[in-house]
Every structure is written in structure tokens, then in C-alpha cells.
Amino acid sequence: MATLFDAAAPRPLADRLRPGRIGEIVGQDHLFGPDGPVTRMVQAKRLASLILWGPPGTGKTTLARLLAEATGMRFAALSAVFSTVADLRKAFAEAAALRDTGRQTLLFVDEIHRFNRAQQDSFLPYVEDGTVTLIGATTENPSFELNGALLSRTQVLVLRRLDEAALGELLIRAEAAEGRPLPVDDEARAVLVGMADGDGRFLLNLADTLYALPEGERLDTVRLGQLLQRRLPLYDKAQEGHYNLISALHKSLRGSDVDAALYWFARMLDGGEDPLYVVRRLIRFAVEDIGMADPRAVEQALAAQRAYETLGSPEGELAIAQAVVYLATAPKSNGVYMAYKTARRLAKETGSLMPPMHILNAPTKLMKQLGYGHGYDYDHDAPDAFSGRDYWPEGMGARVIYEPRPRGFERDIAKRLEYWSKLRAERQAEMRAAARRSRDEEGEA
The missing domain is CATH 1.20.272.10 (Zinc Finger, Delta Prime; domain 3)
Structure with a gap:
């Protein structure tokens, strides 16, 4: 409940400089420009349910509040971190009662990705029938964290990390609000912007700290680094x-x-x-x-x-x-990777084809009688240690699976394979000629 002392209570810069209208939001021109999706919705007074996805300090909560004001909706807010199922039911009931009076409710849910799947599903009927216009805010990729059913009923808007120009504009506004420049030199000012790492709220909190220094003090980069902590990079090892x-x-x-x-x-x-x-x-x-x-x-x-x-x-x-x-x-090649994928595909396609008999071991007398190992040529005994025999299943025919790239060591491998391919063709031609002579001699006999 507001008190007489609220106006005199100290408020941080980030709160005092919170935009009062959509046009004051910085760094998101792709959404708020003349042809931006938010601009079109506001002009038409028809607001779709939205998921606002972006890093901290980019204005997601502020945007939701301003959208409610611009479209004449009642603004209701929940946090997925603290809200329960009872809180959701209460919010839906209040929105339904208000809708009967002709007024719509914009329900803002911060950290919406923290709701479990069942809780996310509870929004569906109320979004579908227009009881609420849902605005969810998340720092996580909605594709991974939100139900497909909920995503299909909302439009995802991506808020970008604030660039140097946007952060610089925030510092200018801070100086105007305080009525004096930041107590830093030009180089330290640039370092201050870098410390924020795209987070506008964090930058204004840093500025608040600087304005608390005794007047007249002016910091260089060394003193700035001693006084302030750099914002930790956004990085979630599981997300x-x-x-x-x-x-x-x-x-x-x-x-x-x-x-x-x-x-x-x-x-x-x-x-x-x-x-x-x-x-x-x-x-x-x-x-x-x-x-x-x-x-x-x-x-x-x-x-x-x-x-x-x-x-x-x-x-x-x-x-x-x-x-x-x-x-x-290093030289790059995906030749082995592609060959492996091709080999796996061929193995699935060809099923249980047997290897040719001449390369099968024959540990028993019966297997020898059946032809296992018959006609095998021991490559080390062949000229150039290369017999040129066929090692593929009968009826399948030889396939080219590994294709070396003309880079690095694979250039040498390609030459070797080309040499063996030529030699194999010669040896197999010789074997076919020998087989014909053998058949001719048997026919004459």
C-alpha cells in the first residue's frame, strides 16, 4: 500500500529511468521501428499472446507493462519462481470476471520457462478463449524450455543484447536524471559500458554506485576496476x-x-x-x-x-x-566421417549378405569341403604384395565408400588408392582370362 513517504524514498536509477512509453525503450528497433511487430500491434490495438525472449536487462518486464497501457488492458503480473497453482487459478478467475465487464487482462509471467509442463499447459484454454493475453518473459531458448502447444499459441519476440550505442544512451539519461556527468574519464566510461555486457539494468546499477562517490572524484580505468565488479558473462552450462x-x-x-x-x-x-x-x-x-x-x-x-x-x-x-x-x-577433411556414414547405410541396406567364400576361414574339414577359403590369395605372396581379389559379397559388387580429399596427408592416400585401383583392374582382368583358359581346357578334355 502506498504511503505519504513513497515519493521521498530513494529509488535506484534503473527504476527512475524505466521507460514511460514504448518509444523510450532502447536497443530494440527491430521490434519498435515503424514496421516492427510491436508497433503494428499497438497501432491496431490488437495484441497477440507473446513470449519475450532475451538476456537480462533488455526491458522485457517494462515492455509488457507498456503494452498493457498502450492497449488499455489491465496489467497482472506473476513470477514463475514464486507463484503456485493457486496463484494461477486466482489470476485466471480475476481475468474471467473482468472480461465479463468488457475489459481484457494482460497476464505477464516472468521466468515462464520455470513453470513445469503441466503448469504451462494450464495456460492453454485461457489463452485460446481470450480470457488472458499472455506475455511470458524468458532468458532461455523457448524451443527447449516451453511446451510446443504453448509456443503454437504465442508469437516469440527476440529482445537483443543492448549494444554500445544503446548503453551509451542509458548513461546520457542517467546523467540528465542526476544533473551531473558520471565521475569517470572517457576511457573509463568505455570500460564501464563493457562491464555491463549488454545488460542495461546492470549498467544503471553501476552508475548508481558511481554517483554515491564523494563529489569531485573522477575515476580512471584502474580506479574503476578496483571499485566495480565486472558482470559475469551469460553462460549456463546446461542451457x-x-x-x-x-x-x-x-x-x-x-x-x-x-x-x-x-x-x-x-x-x-x-x-x-x-x-x-x-x-x-x-x-x-x-x-x-x-x-x-x-x-x-x-x-x-x-x-x-x-x-x-x-x-x-x-x-x-x-x-x-x-x-x-x-x-x-590443420588441413580439413570429412572424408572418413562421410565414408563411415555411407558404410553404415550400406550395411543396413544389404542386411545379412555373406562374405565371398575365398576370404572365409576353414577351421574344419567340412568347411573346407564346402569351399570355405578356396582360392584365397595371400597378398604378401603376390607381386607388389597386392592380389587384387574381390572382397565384397557376391552379387553386391564393389562400391566406393571412402573418397579422400585433395588436402594434407589425404593427397598421398588418394594417389595410393588410385594406384591400387589400377592394379586391381589389371589383376582381375588376368584372373578372368585365366578362368576362361581353364574352362576352355576343361571343355577340350
């Missing part, structure tokens, strides 16, 4: 941030961009990622994206794993960084 950064690392390696790969590796470490998880992904990369183009790549990745297990952090992380550099600069 989308984790998958985004490992994807960025993997694709930077694949694209042979060593500098970008090192950057994403460092970002993962700063976010608290387990270095052994990273090095396991490097091992996978070595066999999937480099393979026989540089067979030593997997050795480097495995060596980094052993080095880290021996040294621990932070010394062992240097070994992982060395592996990142090696893999990024």
Missing part, C-alpha cells in the same frame, strides 16, 4: 549458452579461423565451462573434420586431454589452447 558457444568454437575450427577459435575457447572458460568437456569436443572434431588429412590431429587432442588431467587448471588449459591452434590450422 542454450553452452550449446551456442561450443557450436561457435566447432565451426571456427572447421573454418580454419584460429583467432576466432581461441576467442570462443576463452569465452567458454570465462563462463565456467569444464575444460575437459571442451577437449572432448576437440577430440571429436579431430576425427570428424580433419581425419586422415592429418592423422596426428587426434593425437594432439588426446595429448591435450592427458596434459590437462596431469596439470589441472590453469596450466593445463594452455595444452588445450595448443590443441585448438593445431586443429584450426
Whole structure:
């Protein structure tokens, strides 16, 4: 309940500078520009149920409140962290009663991804029949965290991390509200913006701390760093941030961009990622994206794993960084990876075809009588240690599965395979000619 003293109570900058209309929200022009989806909804006074997805400090709660004001709806708010099923039922009942009077309710649910599946399902009938217009806010990827049924009844709007221009505008507004400039030099001001890491609320809280200093003090970057804590990077090792950064690392390696790969590796470490998880992904990369183009790549990745297990952090992380550099600069080939997938597909398609008889072992007399091993040529006894025999199931015919790429060590493998292919054709032609002569001689006899 409001009191006479509320107006005199100190309020943080982030609260005092909360936008009073949609046009004052910074950094989200893709939503609020002339052709933006929010602009069109407000102009039409027809608001769809929405999921606002974006990092902290980008204005999700403020936007929901302003949308209610702009469309004349009653604003009701819940937090999925603190609300119970009883709270949901109460909110729906109040909205239904208000709808009977002709007024709609905008129900804002903060951290909506924290509701379980059953709780999320409870929204469906009330969203469908228009009892509430749902605005859910989440920092997590809705594709992973929200029911498909709920997503199908809402429109997802992505709020972007605030860029330097948007954060700079917030500092200008803070200075106007305080009536004096921030007590920092130009270089420290730029560092202050970087500390916020795209979070407008966090930036204004930092500014609040600076304005609490004695007047006349002016900070440089060193004093600023001593006074303030840098915002921890957004990184949840079990959620989308984790998958985004490992994807960025993997694709930077694949694209042979060593500098970008090192950057994403460092970002993962700063976010608290387990270095052994990273090095396991490097091992996978070595066999999937480099393979026989540089067979030593997997050795480097495995060596980094052993080095880290021996040294621990932070010394062992240097070994992982060395592996990142090696893999990024190595020649790339997915030849083995594609060959493996082709072989697995062929194995499923061809079922239980038997190997040709001449390459089967014959440990018993009966098996020898049945022809097991008959006609096998021991390659080491053949010219060039190469018999050129057919090793495929009868009737299937030889297939090309592994196609080496013209890069790195695979160039040499390609030459070797080409040589054996030519030699195999010659040897098999000789075997066919010998078989014809044998049949002709038997016919004459």
C-alpha cells in the first residue's frame, strides 16, 4: 500500500529511468521501428499472446507493462519462481470476471520457462478463449524450455543484447536524471559500458554506485576496476549458452579461423565451462573434420586431454589452447566421417549378405569341403604384395565408400588408392582370362 513517504524514498536509477512509453525503450528497433511487430500491434490495438525472449536487462518486464497501457488492458503480473497453482487459478478467475465487464487482462509471467509442463499447459484454454493475453518473459531458448502447444499459441519476440550505442544512451539519461556527468574519464566510461555486457539494468546499477562517490572524484580505468565488479558473462552450462558457444568454437575450427577459435575457447572458460568437456569436443572434431588429412590431429587432442588431467587448471588449459591452434590450422577433411556414414547405410541396406567364400576361414574339414577359403590369395605372396581379389559379397559388387580429399596427408592416400585401383583392374582382368583358359581346357578334355 502506498504511503505519504513513497515519493521521498530513494529509488535506484534503473527504476527512475524505466521507460514511460514504448518509444523510450532502447536497443530494440527491430521490434519498435515503424514496421516492427510491436508497433503494428499497438497501432491496431490488437495484441497477440507473446513470449519475450532475451538476456537480462533488455526491458522485457517494462515492455509488457507498456503494452498493457498502450492497449488499455489491465496489467497482472506473476513470477514463475514464486507463484503456485493457486496463484494461477486466482489470476485466471480475476481475468474471467473482468472480461465479463468488457475489459481484457494482460497476464505477464516472468521466468515462464520455470513453470513445469503441466503448469504451462494450464495456460492453454485461457489463452485460446481470450480470457488472458499472455506475455511470458524468458532468458532461455523457448524451443527447449516451453511446451510446443504453448509456443503454437504465442508469437516469440527476440529482445537483443543492448549494444554500445544503446548503453551509451542509458548513461546520457542517467546523467540528465542526476544533473551531473558520471565521475569517470572517457576511457573509463568505455570500460564501464563493457562491464555491463549488454545488460542495461546492470549498467544503471553501476552508475548508481558511481554517483554515491564523494563529489569531485573522477575515476580512471584502474580506479574503476578496483571499485566495480565486472558482470559475469551469460553462460549456463546446461542451457542454450553452452550449446551456442561450443557450436561457435566447432565451426571456427572447421573454418580454419584460429583467432576466432581461441576467442570462443576463452569465452567458454570465462563462463565456467569444464575444460575437459571442451577437449572432448576437440577430440571429436579431430576425427570428424580433419581425419586422415592429418592423422596426428587426434593425437594432439588426446595429448591435450592427458596434459590437462596431469596439470589441472590453469596450466593445463594452455595444452588445450595448443590443441585448438593445431586443429584450426590443420588441413580439413570429412572424408572418413562421410565414408563411415555411407558404410553404415550400406550395411543396413544389404542386411545379412555373406562374405565371398575365398576370404572365409576353414577351421574344419567340412568347411573346407564346402569351399570355405578356396582360392584365397595371400597378398604378401603376390607381386607388389597386392592380389587384387574381390572382397565384397557376391552379387553386391564393389562400391566406393571412402573418397579422400585433395588436402594434407589425404593427397598421398588418394594417389595410393588410385594406384591400387589400377592394379586391381589389371589383376582381375588376368584372373578372368585365366578362368576362361581353364574352362576352355576343361571343355577340350
